[in-house]
Amino acid sequence: MADVVAQEITAAGFGYFVYSSWAPPKSEAFSGHYIDDQNIVFGPEGFAEASACTEFDPRENEDGCYFLCRKMGGVFRIGSDFHGLMPIFIYQRRGLWAVSNSVTLLADHLLANGIRLSRNSDVLEDFDQKLYRSPQTFQTPFNEIRLTPSGSFIDIDSENIRIERPVVVQVSYKQHFEAGMSKWVSMLAALMRDETRHVVFDCTGGVDSRATVAFASHIYNSCVAEGMRLPQLFVGSGPNTQPGADLDRDIATEVSEMTGFDLQYRLQKPENAMDWKSIWQEYQLRCLGYYSLVLPRFSEMDPGELRITGLAGGFARPQNRNRNALLIARYLVGKRNIFQKFPKFLKLAREMKQLGKRFQSNRNDLLFYNEFRGRAHAGNPSQTGYRLAPLGGKDFVLAALAHDYEAVKDRQILYDMINNLAPELLKIRFDKPAKSFGPQHAERFTPVSMKIRPMRVYGKPIPTHDMKAKAEGIKFWEEVKRVFEASEVKPTEVPGKTGFVTEGLSQGIVGHSARTKQAHYVLLEEWLRKRSL
Known part of the structure; x- marks a missing residue:
């Protein structure tokens, strides 16, 4: 891709921005989807429509996945959603600064203005040896560029740039949980309610997706008198597999039969395929140097199917038993040869201690997952298509931080959702016996009152799409393979499947093999050669 020096570009319909000492913001900008207590906004067109209403006051740290640059008097404020699913990267040296939601765009902009960048060996080592799919610190492959912590916003005036990360006010578990449910x-x-939107709810054998289906069931049963269209469920396993061979499909069928909702196995196909060069450009803008899983988008952004997923359920439950920041840092760098990696160990420990300051919490296991792995993993599909993830709502995360640790670890918040919305769904089995609703969950149950209130919707959602092996998608993978095989860079070999995915790109699950992760590392190295010392 040629060096990108423009202040704002659109790749495959998605907005990427860069502002700097050389190109400060001159107008407001928005990209993504935004959700607050009264409004749902899709895309820049929806943002423009909402901004024409006097009641709309967009802010940082709301639900959704968005980049926001708004004017406040003589100051422009740049921020993003509560989780930072839309990442913001920053350069700040010797009175000069630059900000972007793409590492690639930011690096190219700095190079175009005479700033040379140096490689960060620690981050590159992680991409090579461990093949992480997401960052583990606020560092990037460039020493001079950092990922801003979630919840941060940046104020820019004619002379200064200030970074703030306000403390989140916390109340009780029930108050946060009830606010999130309503x-x-x-x-x-x-x-x-909108007949122009095709809303589909993911359904598997897990607890996360069962909670999203519970939302659909409660809403439909509450609004059926209005003539609401019957919701649809989606399970990724097709109907032609041998009966009983796919547990997700079998359980989804049971859920469909109980709720009366239609069950589909394929999502709506996109009308227009992107050309492979646009896919290649977007991959570099969005993934390189930040998220190593290769999940490009293969369709144009047309109004269509809106997918409600159980994605981000991990935001509200611990991912590691160790709550102490030092122990988790030790775990991450490897329990062996700990003293050889002591400098890196200390960096991780220091960064992890910063995480709790936003929430005044010591739940470092939960906060670490949310800040790095969860943030990148949930943010990527949110940018490849508008998938809404209720379980990742900020009120539910705050509820988890306020609740008893053992209860949260035992998925209590998810069972509370289902029990309040559609308790009959708890009678259907889950994919693992350990996930079953038990006496301890019933004993801890927190009932709440929920009222469906009016919400304003602006703009059209971007559809989630069926990534079939279209010709342009195959060309993209052929380009990845060409760069990989021509490069002299050789990543560390890891066990697992090999070979490139050039056919059968289905349901967006591409790039999981060891070889495609290695390809990301090689592409990253080739990308860095052009942009660093």
């Missing part, structure tokens, strides 16, 4: 039943009801 907000998401209202938001999803507004979308389900």
